[in-house]
Amino acid sequence: MTALGTATRAGTVPRARTSTEPAPGRPGGPPGVRPGPRPDDRPAGRRLGLGRPVPAAGLVGVAVLVGVWVAGSASGLIDQRVLSAPWTVVTTAGDLIAQGDLQENLGVSLTRAALGLAWGVAAGVVLALASGLSRVGDALLDGPIQVKRAIPNLALLPLLILWFGIGEPMKVITIALGVFIPIYLHTHNGLRSIDSRYVELAETVRLSRPQFVRRVVLPGALPGFLLGLRFAVTGSLLSLVVVEQVNATAGIGYMMELARTYGQTEVIIVGLVVYGVLGFSADAAVRLLQRRALAWRRTLED
Amino acid sequence: MATHAGGLTAVVEVPADAPAVAVRGLVRAYGEDRVLDDLDLELGAGEFVAILGRSGSGKSTLLRALAGLDHGVAGTGEVRVPDQVSVVFQDSRLLPWARVLDNVVLGLGGARRAARDAGRAALAEVGLAGRELAWPNELSGGEQQRVSLARSLVRSPQLLLADEPFGALDALTRIRMHTLLRDLYARHRPAVLLVTHDVDEAIVLADRVVVLDRGRIAVERRIDLGGARDAADPRFAAIRTELLDALGVDRKDVTA
Ligand SMILES: Nc1ncnc2c1ncn2[C@@H]1O[C@H](COP(=O)(O)OP(=O)(O)OP(=O)(O)O)[C@@H](O)[C@H]1O
């Protein structure tokens, strides 16, 4: 077969090679049947890759979904009482912004999520380093963390409310508890799965232990950490939704709870959209970070 | 960092006029199998020795013992190596997350500025000037191996250990690498211990070829062909035949 690793050129039209087209350089095709391949018209090289990237790939599916919503509401197929029309939601959002409600509640929610995320990431990294870089740390920490991992955050909520009350500390702690698990797991795994060949290399160039950690272990564990961060960001928003249903006096979740008691479907949907946009942009941000930080990696995604 | 496996192997400081490498009574065993069995070997300062041997004859085991990479392998014997030992692996073993220059100067002591200048000079020597900021992934296999050579050279080694460094390269690149290695060797004059499967490679490069068999050195052959070595030279062919015999390769196998 032809070059497997050839990068698809921009402007190349990828298409599957049909059975009537002989592979270039392979005998068998009757000469003259097919016009000679122009350089830009040859079948796309990289067979096992994912092909040409779809522009703005992340948004396509969302756009389709919104399109269905718009069409359904416009044609009356979707009952307004069940699901408000997109334009109703947009005007409601406009009203909420004009009154300042949306910004205020969003600010509160974002602060909660960010604080929980920050504490959770810090705790996850510290614990992963402690147990990934020392056998004693591993013996002490890994077991309890695996147990914590098996307990859903939601199940801890009654205890956390008893301990920390229903104020902000409880909310931030709950979010942090959900965040630190994926950070810990993936960073720890990254630290432990450093290729032993690099350890050998480090010995032959006589790296000191701190140098070894800085030059080999940490960069080697970075992909794991960033993967954990993606899970953590999504997890922080999940926990946010949960804690905001518990006796909150501000926040997007509070706004939605309030709307429920007044039967304001459109406000609830505004809240949902805000949660969705938050999650989506947070994940996009981490993915951007991933691309930047792992520029050395050439993966299928490129 | 320990330069040697602990245990029963004695590590002794080298007197100034001593041979670069002295191995006496070296035994290495995996379980019951003695891979190296009472092996003796000496390398003079600046001597280039190639090791041939069948697969599994213990070449890598010997090299790893000299490099001090065989922690936990049972064994006895005496190994003397110089202070500055560099290793070139079969895979270039570049850290994929570090740029080329950072790989070359990895762990290099002294002032950062001086180290980087030395690294740049070493890269220029292997023909990779201008690629300092590339990622290892962006280089071809041959270029990666040249970076790994630069990483070894920048440490001014008194002993260069190489385990099939060109084994993964195509024939043409390999010939270029031979020329490069000979040049670098002529300029820096480290003692070199090169493990290879390729008899011609051994004859082209080395001052002396040793054949490892059943954990010992079975045959030693000095290569007295001078500087320019031509595989068409009848003396070259004679040495090749001799070494292939020592490796237990039938002449029929070669011509077949
Ligand atoms: N870590 C290990 N555990 C057990 N046995 C080993 C180990 N490493 C090597 N051996 C055995 O030691 C013997 C010598 O291995 P070594 O790698 O030194 O051979 P070699 O001469 O380098 O072979 P090759 O030319 O294939 O690289 C082999 O029989 C091998 O199976």
Ligand SMILES: [Mg+2]
């Ligand atoms: Mg080997």
